[in-house]
Amino acid sequence: MNLSSKAITLIILQMIILYASGQQRDSTKLKEDKTSGIIVLPAIFFSPETSLGFGVAGMRYFRTSSDSLARPSNVQAVFIYTLENQVLATMPFNVFLNKDKHWLKGEWAYYIYPYQFYGVGSEVDLDTYEVYTADFLRMETNWLFKLHSDFYLGPTIFFDNYFNIEVDANGELATGDILGIEPQQVFGIGGSFILDKRNNLFSPSDGYYLEGRVLQYENRAIGDYSFTDMYIDARKYFSPIDRTEVGLQFYHQSILGDAPFYNLALLGGGRRMRGYYQGAYRDHHQTILQTETRRYLTKRIIFSAFGGLGSIAEEFGSYEKLLGSYGVGLRYEINSKEKIRIRVDYARGANTSGFYININEAF
Template identity: 30%
Template structure:
């Protein structure tokens, strides 16, 4: 971890030094830079039609290794309503195959209606996703001893939110997930521990979301809040074969600092009660929470993550971000303490692909491993 930290500082120093030298030679190089960015913009325009942008999908993360496929995304506003007020809606469709023999199909609709008074979100995911299990707790198996298991699953959720006050939205949520674990290590951790969900799961539940959203832009906010309080309850009454509740608190704040630079902060908490499955228990790691830690390496009844990201425009559509985070999991809420925190940091680059602010992102993170992430849109 210390080595990763100093590597991060060194790379930052190199970037600043190179930037200073480029400023001295800016007059000579301006033409070259503009030609490169003109070419990048031309490529984006070629793959982006009037309604759909279709791009080859290239992803990389520790959980998937290298993944290739195709991604289509439509950013639009319904014809009805005040175009100057209505937030952009999105419909991405993604098909990926990874070097870890994982096949992933996802599509998700974010639909803003009625001058932002109504919001509809739904997601479908179909995956054949071999993955690793490290056990339960804040001190799981060493990462070299993670146990591979085969898993196929289908996932669906649907939300509806209605604005009831300035920036305040409330509405119901439904979730469904079915997992088929078709391959386990004989006599391994999953078989011997028999944690809930070790031989598959069928989940069906309803819940409630309460959001406070005052962001000035949903893709690239420079000010405002995005806070979410959520409850999900899974019960046999709705067809679930496991019974548990999950509560999520997600607080985000955006500050515009110098020029167009932005500081984004997030405090995320998850609390699970009842008999949750290991697939759906509170967990940290991955590309959204605690980059640099394998997704699900740390999982337990409760989890918390604190994240900060600083965003700096560099030139035209290119930007730089630096980020840091800390988090932990616990069986009981009273076990949370500073000594149990896991820490990570990193930096990345952004390239804006449309006027709404949608970004392609590349992140390099240092946690309990050095990890690379390539994808769309911001993390926080």
């Protein structure tokens, strides 16, 4: 489990403890009849890579319209600092404005952080990796405009900056022909669309969701690389029987051109192909198909079983290795009205596994 997994794990575990014991401050209590709320929690942890770490996490959900059918906005924030001078600060957000006519969506983040690099391609050895550190700044903003019903379209700006990079002098990053080990940045401009027919933004159980994006990066002015990044994300949700939810997801991403290794298609993580370290498998193209079934055991406790198939390749369609993942999990619904959940998952892949704790569903 890497630093972010451990930090989020401690944060959410403390959230469970504080919620169950009823010791939160008044501003963080979640009531069934509320349409907005704030959670602010401390975090402290220890790991061999980071020594002692501590910080704070927060989430605010709210509606910008008095209409009870308006979409709920949410802004999350996590700040972690360790005695090794490592920093993790991230703020993902979804904000609906002007009676849901505008959707502001994205993430701003800054990391000083250790990463694991296994190589590029599908023939990597998951038992062999090198550790590198870098300062990492990301600013992603999508400003989407409602054109018709639940269809949104708008511009996207994406900025990544890696600097203060330290790699193993004898490792593949330093000795191989890999783009991105020098301090440089990428800047992309493009467009995104979303067709959102889900019955809930946080934990959907009915409807469908379709998202697509195309970004063009240029090595002019701000950027140092020229390449194209595009993806399509299609999801379907239904409830075959009472108190049971089923989700299906198809995801494809293609990187065209010479992109740095940290902007290639990264398979794995806490949302797609759980069980694999995010970026253990990376290349120019990836395709993923996954499904999940969730069943209420009590009013607030939910059991989950999920699985996925995925692959990466240098050339589009030339997949040679099919990867599988599967797992089980539990959810605790801390707000039944908004369906805000704490998610705990254990997943296995090919000779690998992962443990994930987060807020709301993976997809």
